[in-house]
Amino acid sequence: MRYSDEIIEEVRSRSDIVDVIGQYVHLQKKGANYFGLCPFHNEKSGSFSVSPHKQMYYCFGCGAGGNVITFLMKYDNLTFQEAIKQLAERAGVKLPDEDNSPAAKAMRDKRQILLDINKEAAKYYYYQLRGKSGQKGMEYFKGRQLTDETMQHFGLGYANISSNDLVKHLKSLGYNDSQIIDAGLASHDERMGTHDKFWNRVMFPIQDASQKVIGFGGRVMGDGKPKYLNSPETLIFDKSRNLFGLNYAKNARAGYMIICEGYMDVIAMHQAGFNMAVASLGTAFTTGQAMILKRYTDEVILSYDSDEAGTKAALRGIGILREAGLKGKVLDLRPHKDPDEFIKNEGKEAFEERIRNAENTFFFEVRVMQSKHDMSDPESKTEFHRALAKKLCEFEEALERENYIEAVAAKYNIAVDDLRRLVAHYASQGGLVRPSEKPKSGIQKKILPEDGARKNQRLLLTWLTDEPAIFPKVKKWIDPNDFTDELYRNVANELFEGMENGNFSPAAILDRFTDEEQHSKVAEMFNTNLVEIETKDQRKKAFRDIIYGVKSAGYERQKRELKPDDPEFLTKTIQGKKNLEKLANADISPDD
Template identity: 55%
Template sequence: MRYSDDIIEEVRTRNDIVDVISGYVKLQRKGSSYFGLCPFHNEKSPSFSVSPGKQMYYCFGCGAGGNVYTFLMEYENYSFQEAVKVLAGRAGVKLPEIEYSKEAKELADRRALLLEINKQAAKYFYCKLRTPGGADAMAYLKRRGLSDETIRMFGLGYSDKYNNDLYQFLKKKGYSDELLKDSGLFNVDERHGMYDKFWNRVIYPIMDVNNRVIGFGGRVMGDAKPKYLNSPETKIFDKSRNLYGLNAARTSRRRNLIICEGYMDVISMHQAGFTNAVASLGTALTSQQAGLLKRYTDEVLIIYDSDEAGVRAALRAIPMLRSVGLATKVVNLRPHKDPDEFIQKEGMEAFEERLERAENSFLFEVRILQGNYDLTDPQGRTDFFHEVAGKLLKFEDEIERNSYLEAVARLYHIQADMLEKLVNKLALKGVGLAEQPKPKIFAKQRQEKESGIDKAQKLMLTWMTSYPEILKGLENHLKPEDFTTPLYREVAEMVEEQFRAGEVNPARIINHFEDSEQQTAVAALFHTQISLETEEERKKALKDVLCNMKDSSITYRLSRLEPTDLTGLQHLMEEKKKLEKLRESGLPEEISL
């Protein structure tokens, strides 16, 4: 399933990348480009560049890059086709009806059927709650203080005591066993066949940001185990990329979002007017969920259970939220266990006060850390401040680091200059300078040290697209086959094709790749930089890169040459002679940066 290249390019050119990204990132013009803080990683100094000339963006900090499609795919978690549709609507471009390949049509149809099955199941559970059989479940929800309006708004329901009731209901609607198995709503074994996963449980439908039911959570009525049960991951339900309640919270008028643990916590807070609450889905907070929160807010309040497990969960979440650029605070609910209990016992106003008094997340980390040391013991006090100094080093911004240093000094009665000396001493040793985690998708680019020939090929592609006038002079010296890395060779072929057609357009080349990680990798090929001050330095760099690439290409092809291919061997020897001549005589005048 794919729109034509002409349609894809028309939609792209009708959406100026500066205008689109300005809706998400505050940009400031510097020279021919615009700069802002990267939305894909945490930074204090802008390294996120948007080029109106190239119609591309690139972050020199984390490597995120691409065209206007890539940005929407990464920021909004859209597929390529979804990004095309959104941008077409924005520009008023009418998209033609497209024909699906057999495989794509089957996949799209299957997703649509799974969404419909979940929708039907949600209706079934909702109705069951209001039958005599659901009386105990309804009484449970009422005891928890939920109003009829809240129960309706969250679509709460009940699964019957019989473990094949939903199965029979959906079978009568004509769904196949194979499809029902893929829905995650049923278990299958040799003895019982197919039977309901959820039975005798209060049901919490899980919706995506577009209000589509993608899964369910169930709280058992009685003493059966497990107490809580969630849908498994399916073709439409990825726990790590969704948050319970976000479909409602994203439109909240409150200035921040609250992340908590459970369904009832979210529901209780929404009912009490705190409509900015969301919860992770039965797992620890993930980097994808942190990125999802960043789309809708700049500040997150963490409210996990006040027990030891809740504290550990908060400590895991803080660096993850910080890594995507979110300011974080931790709300103390003691002596109550969770938000639901707090609101039930103390009410809305007291809860609002706790939110206002939320503790800075770094100071929370330090306070929890302090519990591991005896500050009345000289050695314990020394070890504590050494560990705190290591944590302070992780702040890249000097003003921010000094602000926290002074706050710690006041709270723990140590002279600020003494703590500063300790921080500086550790800095000289390299302690605490581990890089902050980057979003998962870009971390892959930094896992392996880049080879010299890879850097040379990337530099050449950057020059070819930034200074396309050199391509004419390169024709007799460099071919796409000299790019030995498959992706680079493919891109070089497209650059050459564009040059012959009269226009080199790197943003259009990115359209060729539908996978966002490939788009990011290709964008990096057009933004490789080295410092070259003088014309002499530029000439030398271009000659060195060209000669290194040719030498590597000849060696690469020679190692793969068939022993009997004498014509191929003769051709490579001629290329080697030509390379030696180039090294001795220098670059022709028409090849210059």
């Protein structure tokens, strides 16, 4: 349900952001704010800032920002409602009753029933494994060198060889056939009636990020088919948007995550101490899964089997990671097939070394490409060099392309000038990228006018929230319509109105926006600080320049938006120009 603004504000205001984030991140006080290592990207020096005054966090490294609610949403992969509930419970705030319309209640009840059934099934499988009938399953897990602690940690279980044991058990608890089938744990046909989906299999419970069992994977004992069977899609289980092991890996904070193919790979890696490992759920790695990983890390290491199928999966995964904006690397497991086999044969330290030396995704793709050419044959070798040059054209940024040209030339013993010319040739032919040119001395990237305008606006908004006392001086010259971007105008409206009423709150303003990207942009507006202000004169000049910059950009925007046939075009244009001239000649200061 959607909570009222009053309830949201009460929960947020009674949840001190320093106390809440301090449970997850080690914070140290520096000046007015607290700093620590950002939990959302890998860094060695703390650029993650928490402001008790603004009740906001902001990372100057990766740009993540928000209030106490959005922090929990991002850190623990919670919905807005789940984060509110968690904070309300912590702060002792009683939330209003949920939507009790018949349809809403029926849906909640159905979802809860499915979760309850899966939880009971997990308990049933767990105890079956440890009983007499589960001996075969226990022998399998012991043969895979899993400890009792690991089996307990992952809740591993066993489905008996008979085909309706679980159905009987769940019915004894009061659940009916339809509910058990909807939970993905049974099927129905005329010959067998309602019968177990899983039997004669070791069982892997699949949990969501909140530790709720939402489905199962089962490996058959013996030569039955299919070897692995997974729960079907249900109301609570979407394979493409969940990952096995994420409920533990999300708290690893290693700075990266490792994605592999199977449940046993994840379990073996966690047992060896690599608790950042996850696996897709019997399906190919999806964009949805990549976006889930992006909530916790900005780098993913692909650890697929070293056979042909694993290589194809890695190549596909590289494209998905790029599409999601994630940095990727590829783990070289040769001569072993998978992580489980590698760790058993080489040990933890050797696996750590492979992680440290994980292969750049571009070089992995090139290595696969090279394997299809006979490098002892001049013609085939030339074909490889041509293919390599075409691939280098994929880099749009000249500097990055040049760096890769030099690295590839060195790695494959190609004259760098020859390779550069070949890349330029294919680039100009295909129009993919412009040929690399050496930058001329003194030429820098052009800063667009709107970039400078937005920075002035961010500086002004930050200054206002840091020093509300300057508001009367600001509003004499600036109003929200002077902000050039719609998002900036909305934020300025909220802030100016709050300051007029004496109840402004940057953290509360964030609650008006639901999109994660908007959260980061709004947080940046309140965390853009001036540097090198040491004297009163410098402070006065900075204030005047910012006010004039905001007013000037606002005037230019309004002038562009006015149509020449607008009756007020001339009046507004002249008045705007006069206001600018008046401001240019005014003696303004934040301290007068």
